[in-house]
Amino acid sequence: MQDATSILLVLCLMGSAGTCIAAQANDPNQQSAIQKQESFEIIKSIEFEGNEKFKDHVLRERLGFELGDRLDPFLAEGGRMTIAEVYRKVGYPSVKVSLDRDRLADGHLYYRIEEGPRVQIGSIEFEGNDSFGDGTLRQVIKIKEKKWLLWPYHFTEEAIDADVDRLREFYYGRGYLNYKIEAKTELSEDGEKMDVVFVIEEGPVYHVAQIVFSGNTRFTDEQLREDLESRENAVYLKAEADRDARKIEQRYREIGYVDAEVRQSVKFTPEVKENLVILTITVKEGRQFRIGRIDITGNETTKDKVIRRVLDEYDFTPGELYDAKIAPKEGNGRLEKYSQRAASADQVMIRPVTPESGDPNTKDVRVDMQEGMTGIIRPGIGFSSDNGVMAQIIYQQQNFDIADLPDSFGEWFMPWRTFRGGGQRFSVRLEPGTRYSQYSVGFADPYWRDEPITFNTLGQSWKRFRESYDEKRLKGAFGFEERVDEQWRRSIGFRAENVGVSDLDFDAPQEIRDVHGNNQLYGVRFGVGFSGVDDIYDPGQGRNVNVSYEQVTGDDAFGVLEGGYTHYFTLHEDVLGRKTVLAGRVQAGTILGEAPPFERFYGGGTSRYGIRGFEYRGVSTRGLQTNVPNPVRKDPIGSDWIFLAGAEVTIPLVGENFGLLLFTDSGTIDTGSYRLSIGTGLEIKVPQVFGNTPIRFEIATPLLKDEEDETQIFSFSGGGMF
CATH class of the missing domain: 3.10.20.310 (membrane protein fhac)
Known part of the structure; x- marks a missing residue:
């Protein structure tokens, strides 16, 4: 009634006679007087009275008009209703807002606000829920009762209506198609709390x-x-x-x-x-189409072949049936994501278009690319729970082209203008640190000779302070991985390495003393893998299997057999397509022969054989002290075999880049008891900056451990996919 009377007053103000008398108004602030409306009046001021929750500038921003705009009584009245709505949405259901009509005629907007109490949710009850307990239904709704030190949830009609809809969707989704659900509210005597009762008639299950x-x-x-x-x-x-x-x-x-x-x-x-x-x-069904011509646009730097190689690998080529499962017309398909990663682009869109030829059985394809920043020179400081603090000077080019040579001598010193556009990867890393220092040059070509074969090579020097010695390595390596089809992989890799062991502690174990000095290693690794997941970057369903064997010669001769199995299950998918995923993992490795300590297995931390809740290398066979009267087993010397098993749930939080982690890790080695930990964490994915590996912050608590193990509650890593 109040809003209807206000609109009537506005209509009177705009009448041709210029005056109107409105009787029987409920609010004295809305009783009209004879007012005069000037033809081109402007807004001279906007003022508020009684607003404690929101500052003046906040309310002005919500109005949608400002000083100097033409005075429109309709907009002025709309502003009054907007202010009231702003308050109601944050828990002020009894707010009253009035507009001074006397000042309005002179171009002054003066809003009087009676905020009233901010109403919290009081008690929440359910009636008629025979099939589902109160605890289950409380997880469905969003409003909550105030608990202990948690922030209170404030009452709004929109929140109650939304929860009624959630309960209706919950029941309908479980076969209760003839339900009746409504909410009853009752304000407390002091006007500060609203009790809510959800009245449910479940009806039968269909x-x-x-x-x-x-x-x-x-x-x-x-x-x-x-x-x-x-x-x-x-x-x-x-x-x-x-x-x-x-x-x-x-x-x-x-x-x-x-x-x-x-x-x-x-x-x-x-x-x-x-x-x-x-x-x-x-x-x-519609019509069945084959692919016609494929046009790529927007790639000023990136070569066409960077995208076409990805399309070719998934048989998305002219003449083939148009696979709209991996490239749906609505967008956001796997092929777009894979192409975007291959070119390190900000965005790639793949859309079917009607061919110029008019062939009714063909769809041409338009690939629109928005190129991004692919080269980074990043000075800074890095840290991780495994490696300590490191100064960093890193050059990365995610869209490198080894054939794009400089056109002039000066361009050799401007790498951001050359060596770009081929879809290759190149990096130079200078990272001196407190516990770990590394210097490396790496190159990778995911389509070696334009075939689905990844070639990678690495030159690396690093030094790490171990528990009872210092370890320094100089390494050269290269390898090939062929993607036989969409699922099977086979690989071969080679490495040559010099491992220096120096600065031994006076009580270092004999196993460490036996390898003091320089050690030459040469290895060749063979691997086979199977990737049957729905998305190679963000799997939500399917499994990964890999097995490898490396034969090492040089100063020592031994073999390393390793294998792993990971299975992914989608537990829930929201309306935005974000998935809550459960991943189960089993991983194992064993040494065949006699390997030096620096080539054996160590558990703990966030490394390849990580067990969160334990320190990096904190789960290991221990060596006996030397040069002391009462020696004990103190420093790790590695294990001849290791077995790990774990599970992890990733729950999306904000967009596609932030996720909540819930996990359990477990494992054992050739000595000690079985280890088990549980924990939680946060995962951040920024592929444009960090590539395909997420950043993780994790907290874990060991439940089962050996007395010689070293534990660690908090861990941070830029590690790979679980």
């Missing part, structure tokens, strides 16, 4: 009487039933049926049905008392 397909001509009903999760006579689960529809849609799209759409719906059977529904999966 089962699927029949699954019916409609619109499918390419596949028979029997073929489409093969991968369905939904079953006749089972409870109707909306999420399950939605997944079935997506699977069928992907099945069509991967064989060229670019415009295929699949939807699921239910309708009640005539036998109402039996609580049955008919699940209908409706298919709009």
Whole structure:
């Protein structure tokens, strides 16, 4: 009534006679007087009275107009309602805002605000929830009761309505299709708390009487039933049926049905008392297309072949069926992500377009690229729980081209203008540190000779202060990995290394003393791997398997056999497509023969054989002290074999770059008992800066440990994928 009367007053102000009398207004501030509206009045001032929660400048920003704008009574009244809405959205349900009508005629906007109390959520109760406990439903809703030192949740009508919708979606998704849910609220006597009761009529659980397909001509009903999760006579689960529809849609799209759409719906059977529904999966197939011409635009520096090699590897080439599963017309497909990573671009979009030839069975492809900053010269300071503090001078070029030579002598000293655009990787790292110092030059070509073969080479020198000695290595290595198809990999690598062991402690174990000085190593490694995941960079489903063997000769001769298995499960996918993923891991390694201590296995930390909650190299066989009267096993000398097992859940927090980690790590070596830890952490992904490896901050607590182990609660790493 208040807002309706205000609008009536505004209409009167704008009348041709210029005056109007409004009677029977509820608010005395809105009782009209004879007012005069000038033809081109402007806003001369905007003032507020009674606003304690928000400063004047904050409210002015919300109004949508400012000083000097033409005075519009409609906008002025809209501003009053906007201010009231701003307050209601942060928990002031009884706020009152009025506009001084006398000043309005002279171009002055004067808003009087009676904020009232800010209302908190009091108690939250549920009635009629026979199938699900209060604790379960409290996890569904967003409003919360105040607990201990936590911030209170303030009442808004929008929040209550949103939670009612969440409860409705929860029940509907579990087969309760005839529910009734509403919220009742009651304000406390002091006006500061709002008690909320969700009244629920669950109704019966509905089962699927029949699954019916409609619109499918390419596949028979029997073929489409093969991968369905939904079953006749089972409870109707909306999420399950939605997944079935997506699977069928992907099945069509991967064989060229670019415009295929699949939807699921239910309708009640005539036998109402039996609580049955008919699940209908409706298919709009569209036409099947092959790929015509592929045009790449926006790549001023990057060569076309950087993108085309990725498309070729996934058979996305002219003449092939248009695989709209990996390159959907809506965008955000795997092929876009892989192309973006290959070129280190800010964005890559792959879209089907109608061919100029007019061929009704063909779609041309347009690849639009927005190039990014690929070269970085980064001085700074780095740190990690394993390596300590390091000064850094790093040059990285994520889109390197070894064939792009400088055109002049001066360009040799401007690498950011040359050696770019080929999709290769090049880096120079100078990192002196407190515990670990390294200097390296690395080069990698993911498509060696334009084939799906990765060639990489590394020259490296590093020094680390170990527990009872100093270790210095000079290393040269190169290797090849061939991607046989989308899943299988085979690799071979070579290394030559000089390992220097010096500055031994007076009580260093005999195993360390035996390798004092320089040690020459030469190794050749053979590997085979299988990658059956849905996304090679952010897997949510599938498994990775790898096995390798390295034969080492030189001053010592031994073999190293290693293997690992990781399985990924998507536990939940939100409306934005962000996935909560569970990853389970098993990893093991063993030495064949007699290996020196610096080539054996060490557990703990965040390294390859990390067990979070334990120090780097904190899980190891210990060597007996020398040169002391009562020697004990003190310093690590490595283990001949190691076994690790663990699980980790990654929950998206903000966008696609921040995730919450929940994990458990465990393992054992050739000495001591079984180790186990649990923990949590934060994962940050910035591929444009840090490449394909995330930054992680983690806290872990050991539950099982050996008395000789060294523990560590907090860890930080720039490590690889779990």
